[in-house]
Amino acid sequence: MKAISEPRRRAILRLIWDDEMSAGQIADSFEVTFGAVSQHLKVLRDAGLVVVRKDGTKRYYRADRAGMGPLASYLESMWVSSLDTLAALAEEAQREEAQRDKAQREKEAEP
Amino acid sequence: MKAISEPRRRAILRLIWDDEMSAGQIADSFEVTFGAVSQHLKVLRDAGLVVVRKDGTKRYYRADRAGMGPLASYLESMWVSSLDTLAALAEEAQREEAQRDKAQREKEAEP
DNA sequence: GTCTTATTTTAGTGTCGACTAAAGCAAGCG
DNA sequence: CGCTTGCTTTAGTCGACACTAAAATAAGAC
Numbered sequence: 001m002k003a004i005s006e007p008r009r010r011a012i013l014r015l016i017w018d019d020e021m022s023a024g025q026i027a028d029s030f031e032v033t034f035g036a037v038s039q040h041l042k043v044l045r046d047a048g049l050v051v052v053r054k055d056g057t058k059r060y061y062r063a064d065r066a067g068m069g070p071l072a073s074y075l076e077s078m079w080v081s082s083l084d085t086l087a088a089l090a091e092e093a094q095r096e097e098a099q100r101d102k103a104q105r106e107k108e109a110e111p
Numbered sequence: 112m113k114a115i116s117e118p119r120r121r122a123i124l125r126l127i128w129d130d131e132m133s134a135g136q137i138a139d140s141f142e143v144t145f146g147a148v149s150q151h152l153k154v155l156r157d158a159g160l161v162v163v164r165k166d167g168t169k170r171y172y173r174a175d176r177a178g179m180g181p182l183a184s185y186l187e188s189m190w191v192s193s194l195d196t197l198a199a200l201a202e203e204a205q206r207e208e209a210q211r212d213k214a215q216r217e218k219e220a221e222p
Numbered sequence: 223g224t225c226t227t228a229t230t231t232t233a234g235t236g237t238c239g240a241c242t243a244a245a246g247c248a249a250g251c252g
Numbered sequence: 253c254g255c256t257t258g259c260t261t262t263a264g265t266c267g268a269c270a271c272t273a274a275a276a277t278a279a280g281a282c
Contacts, residue, residue: 002116005113005116006240008240010189014189022258023258023259023260024259027259032242033241035241035242035262036240036242039239040240041259054249056249057259058259059258078121117270119270134228134230144271145228145229145230146232146274147271147272149229149230150231151270152229165279167228167279168226168228168278168279168280169227169228170229170230224281224282226279226280227279227280228278228279228280229276229277230276230278231274232274233272233273233274233275234271234272234273235270235271235272235273236269236270237268239268240265241266241267242263242264243263244261244263246260246262247259247260247261248258248259248260249256249257249258250257251256251257
């Protein structure tokens with residue numbers, strides 16, 4: 001959870017979500033030092049959110065969907081049942097509010 | 112997102128998820144100062160994750176499910192499609208791994 | 223009005239963590 | 253072997269932020 005609360009780490013994850021990239025390529029995508037990115041990769045590694053493939057002196061990183069499992073269930077439990085229902089509840093509440101606003105406007109417009 | 116990345120704020124949210132509580136009651140639930148809790152409540156207020164009801168000198172807080180809507184959709188978009196599918200993918204991968212382990216064990220047990 | 227209660231806000235402190243720069247480590251090449 | 257490339261790790265700095273304590277605000281009771 002702490003691992004994904006940092007914006008840069010989320011950006012890195014998105015970057016290597018589908019295709020693997022070498023640490024150097026990843027670092028080049030950001031305006032921070034190589035070392036900084038390497039540290040972020042270490043955090044993601046320790047959190048089990050990425051997998052590494054060594055090839056010569058290079059290290060290729062990719063997001064590990066399996067590693068996201070525990071995170072997903074945590075988020076689900078945290079936000080009660082499912083985020084889908086949460087979003088639905090939100091929409092419903094929004095509709096109700098719109099209804100209230102509409103009634104309010106009509107009332108004001110009356111006499 | 113920053114609002115919910117702080118553990119104490121998540122705890123507060125859970126506390127007032129179903130029933131409203133006064134700021135004092137919430138503060139009593141934790142071993143930190145009243146002021147500290149009040150500051151957390153301000154962050155949650157600014158993030159639109161809680162609703163307040165004033166009654167005399169007291170202020171009753173409750174988690175605002177409608178306010179969670181944007182957060183929910185953000186999380187969904189961030190974690191590609193749905194967390195459900197993500198969790199399913201994770202389970203699948205876990206099954207595959209178990210299968211591999213099983214095959215490995217059987218192979219070792221053979222001759 | 224003063225006093226009390228309930229909460230917010232401000233000032234100040236300490237800790238955590240993201241960053242830079244530099245040193246350290248591996249793996250391939252001459 | 254030394255040298256380069258690719259990456260990691262270490263040491264140190266700086267800003268963000270959770271916290272405490274105290275002052276300020278607000279609403280009722282007297």
